[in-house]
Ligand SMILES: Cc1cc2nc3c(=O)[nH]c(=O)nc-3n(C[C@H](O)[C@H](O)[C@H](O)COP(=O)(O)OP(=O)(O)OC[C@H]3O[C@@H](n4cnc5c(N)ncnc54)[C@H](O)[C@@H]3O)c2cc1C
């Protein structure tokens with residue numbers, strides 16, 4: 001029987017939206033046998049959010065002080081211990097899931113499938129390779145437990161008026177002490193929409209020229225009610241922090257509207273925005289590859305076009 | 316530290332736009348420029364800097380692949396690695412198989428650190444480091460953008476979705492690199508000459524007692540869905556009009 005265990009991602013207070021997207025993926029092939037496990041120090045509130053997701057059967061809550069932080073070395077043996085009851089064990093393809101799921105798979109002595117973007121059957125999947133420039137169909141051995149990550153940008157959020165059962169679990173598993181959490185440095189601005197779930201995103205690239213000039217991107221984002229993103233070049237140049245990077249090695253996003261300002265459109269960047277509904281590009285170079293994927297392109301100097309755009313949107 | 320093990324995978328150069336075989340059997344590799352996976356170059360650079368700070372004695376580079384991977388190992392030796400091991404195989408190995416092979420090499424070489432890229436940019440798996448750490452029952456510091464070793468511990472700054480996560484790990488351990496960890500050095504001509512004299516051992520998977528894992532089979536490789544052809548607008552007013560008519564902005 002096909003049954004899936006999803007590892008919930010959360011920050012101790014809120015369930016990350018990636019989990020609701022994984023539920024949609026799991027429900028597409030394991031219909032009524034989808035459980036979610038929450039590892040936390042105190043996780044009742046997060047477990048309740050998981051229990052509200054439509055499609056979830058049971059929420060397993062594993063509370064233990066060591067689970068206060070999401071350390072893969074600590075969580076993996078616990079996931080592996082729970083895996084016996086399931087044919088599939090899934091996590092999101094966020095940095096949390098990418099860190100954890102391969103470790104789980106290796107503990108179970110099985111391989112791992114990365115970035116499921118579609119499931120045809122419980123053992124036939126599509127996933128991207130070469131930064132999304134090719135899509136492969138993968139057939140997994142049905143006799144082997146399947147550990148995988150879900151490309152969250154490929155799936156919609158599950159609804160939230162469900163009411164799954166919450167079950168506290170105690171696991172007799174020795175946990176390693178060789179890995180210790182120190183801190184999270186984050187200058188995420190909580191007053192702005194979250195890059196990974198926002199309906200609109202404005203990203204800036206090297207064309208902005210400086211951290212001060214990047215304020216233009218923020219101003220346009222404010223005018224649109226959008227989240228802010230960036231190219232790698234903008235992050236490397238120190239205009240913004242790493243958590244705003246969009247692309248192959250940053251975040252893969254699927255907003256309704258993506259506005260690329262002063263971004264050339266390198267393949268590694270485009271990987272991150274392929275699923276955006278509408279891509280708008282503003283670039284002064286008409287040859288820039290971003291125009292090959294843009295739905296609406298404007299060849300212009302961003303320093304005149306963006307302020308004009310902000311003004312026009314206010315009207 | 317005595318020894319650092321660094322993994323170098325031969326992959327299609329990141330500047331190449333891959334083309335697919337029309338019959339769906341894979342990507343065209345004939346005549347394509349191949350390079351060290353960019354994340355692996357960063358892993359090697361980090362190892363070199365650790366050694367140059369006097370914190371390690373020897374750097375061993377490892378690759379699993381066809382005999383052509385010797386090129387990437389030679390480049391690694393030219394960058395400054397001391398010796399190289401090629402695990403020769405004709406197959407594209409699954410990360411689990413690579414991790415199992417590395418696990419045996421770790422037993423033989425007893426490194427204090429194994430440094431890998433966070434992902435190979437061909438299959439974009441992002442698994443091998445984590446799997447090796449699990450099989451070895453040692454710490455993993457993945458997606459690392461800052462790394463400092465002090466005695467038998469290290470501190471790693473990791474690039475995570477929420478920002479930068481700092482962890483402390485005991486050695487030996489496995490590290491996977493992110494792009495901002497460092498900027499790899501360029502290889503100089505004299506170093507390429509010197510590298511020719513450095514030892515490069517070739518062994519097979521069977522020598523390591525490892526069999527290729529076959530859980531996953533790729534049945535078809537195709538192009539991604541195409542986006543509709545876009546339009547160009549003349550000015551900001553036209554852009555705003557388009558956004559409004561498509562219901563993408565309010566008003
Ligand atoms: C392994 C690997 C992984 C990578 N991962 C990522 C990733 O995840 N995300 C990512 O973004 N990149 C990634 N990169 C880097 C990528 O290859 C590009 O270098 C990067 O995306 C370039 O950023 P950019 O477009 O901002 O800069 P540039 O390529 O320098 O482009 C700047 C653009 O701004 C335009 N411009 C300049 N001034 C103005 C002006 N006044 N008005 C209008 N336009 C202007 C220029 O015409 C140009 O097109 C990766 C690279 C590698 C090797």
Ligand SMILES: Nc1ncnc2c1ncn2[C@@H]1O[C@H](COP(=O)(O)O)[C@@H](O)[C@H]1O
Nearest residue numbers: 322323379431432434435440441442443
């Ligand atoms: N065949 C290989 N040879 C050498 N190193 C490899 C090989 N496969 C994977 N690696 C290492 O593991 C990292 C992650 O690869 P992957 O898990 O395949 O994305 C790479 O960046 C390499 O450092």
